[in-house]
Amino acid sequence: MKKFYQLGIQERWQNLVNEGLVIPNIAQNLTRSFNLNEKQLSIFTENVISQFHLPVGLVKGLKVNGKKYLIPIATYEPSVVAALNKATHYVNENKGIIVTGEKLPVSGQIFINCKDKMTVNLKRLRLKETELKQIGESAVPNLVKRGGGIKRLTFNAFGELLVVTVITDTGEAMGANLVDTIVEKLAPVISKITGGEIISAILSNLPSGEPFKAQAKIPIDTIGIDAAKKIEQLSNISRFNLPRATTNNKGVMNGLIGAVVATGNDDRAVNAAMNAYLIENQQYSLTFWKILKGNLVGTFKGYLPIGTVGGAISTHPDARNFLSLLKINNSTELSHVLMAVGLSSNFSALLALVTNGIQEGHMRLQAKSIALNAGVGLDSINRVVAEMIRIKKFDTLTARKINENIKKGLT
Numbered sequence: 001m002k003k004f005y006q007l008g009i010q011e012r013w014q015n016l017v018n019e020g021l022v023i024p025n026i027a028q029n030l031t032r033s034f035n036l037n038e039k040q041l042s043i044f045t046e047n048v049i050s051q052f053h054l055p056v057g058l059v060k061g062l063k064v065n066g067k068k069y070l071i072p073i074a075t076y077e078p079s080v081v082a083a084l085n086k087a088t089h090y091v092n093e094n095k096g097i098i099v100t101g102e103k104l105p106v107s108g109q110i111f112i113n114c115k116d117k118m119t120v121n122l123k124r125l126r127l128k129e130t131e132l133k134q135i136g137e138s139a140v141p142n143l144v145k146r147g148g149g150i151k152r153l154t155f156n157a158f159g160e161l162l163v164v165t166v167i168t169d170t171g172e173a174m175g176a177n178l179v180d181t182i183v184e185k186l187a188p189v190i191s192k193i194t195g196g197e198i199i200s201a202i203l204s205n206l207p208s209g210e211p212f213k214a215q216a217k218i219p220i221d222t223i224g225i226d227a228a229k230k231i232e233q234l235s236n237i238s239r240f241n242l243p244r245a246t247t248n249n250k251g252v253m254n255g256l257i258g259a260v261v262a263t264g265n266d267d268r269a270v271n272a273a274m275n276a277y278l279i280e281n282q283q284y285s286l287t288f289w290k291i292l293k294g295n296l297v298g299t300f301k302g303y304l305p306i307g308t309v310g311g312a313i314s315t316h317p318d319a320r321n322f323l324s325l326l327k328i329n330n331s332t333e334l335s336h337v338l339m340a341v342g343l344s345s346n347f348s349a350l351l352a353l354v355t356n357g358i359q360e361g362h363m364r365l366q367a368k369s370i371a372l373n374a375g376v377g378l379d380s381i382n383r384v385v386a387e388m389i390r391i392k393k394f395d396t397l398t399a400r401k402i403n404e405n406i407k408k409g410l411t
């Protein structure tokens with residue numbers, strides 16, 4: 001008998017229904033619409049039973065380092081894309097958001113228990129650095145052909161623990177698989193040289209070098225001095241108030257992660273690296289805003305372990321197509337755009353908070369989704385939504401009634 005993981009999608013559902021674990025209805029609902037075939041879906045996960053679709057909204061014309069971009073955002077939070085498009089009006093002055101920083105090398109770590117002879121082992125390993133580099137690179141010949149490869153190895157001892165760090169230029173790839181391949185190749189070799197026992201060999205998601213830095217300059221007269229002062233104040237609160245800083249950072253991630261996901265990048269790695277940046281710098285907030293010479297200036301610094309080839313970018317057709325919308329030349333340029341998206345997303349959240357409050361925009365989007373669910377067509381949706389907001393009633397019946405009145409010419 002086949003194991004569950006060996007079955008096809010329909011067979012898996014049948015198995016679950018037969019075991020009384022799910023009702024047939026669920027199986028039907030969850031296998032209705034795939035845009036990837038079963039083989040493609042199986043590339044991404046074992047035990048595939050369905051496909052999760054995220055809406056993708058477009059940010060049109062955010063300017064980063066003087067160039068305007070079309071940016072896809074995968075999200076199911078209704079206000080995120082609207083907020084980002086609104087932000088472009090404010091942040092696009094002059095060259096737009098200025099972002100600096102280069103794609104960084106990726107480090108891999110090999111941990112080995114060495115009972116004795118640590119000093120001798122360190123000496124021996126340092127003498128063999130070139131040889132070890134060659135062995136490591138032999139595991140990733142295509143990377144070497146593309147001009148990437150191991151930059152250096154470092155060897156450190158902490159008591160009986162030997163830590164070997166392998167720093168690799170992974171080219172345009174985020175590089176997780178490449179670095180894992182390299183360290184897994186090297187670990188047994190190093191274990192043999194030292195007589196030590198391998199604990200693990202894995203990449204580090206903390207990029208190796210200087211973080212990216214995005215800066216937005218918003219002329220105060222475009223938002224008004226009151227809003228600018230309150231944004232500055234709110235930003236200062238985030239410096240010492242962890243509950244507020246966490247929410248501030250969530251506003252950054254709203255946009256940033258949406259673009260990371262749409263371009264097929266690893267959102268969990270980005271989250272982990274951003275958290276690491278905060279810990280490393282002993283700060284709560286990812287962004288800071290202050291008034292300087294007639295501008296509200298926002299700064300966002302952090303690590304962004306992303307790529308433009310490899311992983312889901314190469315295997316997921318949607319990711320490749322979304323990435324192509326951006327017309328970027330390399331991973332560094334994509335990182336610049338992503339950092340700008342994070343800062344813009346944060347800015348528009350802060351502006352909403354200190355002006356109309358966040359609920360106004362949310363209400364509009366909520367009313368829209370209720371009205372669409374109630375069967376209101378796109379021809380009358382805006383009028384139905386406006387009326388729902390005016391009378392402050394947000395339910396399906398009200399949406400239907402307003403729609404009927406519009407059709408009868410009564411509203």
Ligand code: MEV
Nearest residue numbers: 247248250251349350358
């Ligand atoms: C909501 O998804 C995000 C905000 O809460 C961010 C913030 O408070 O800065 C609006």
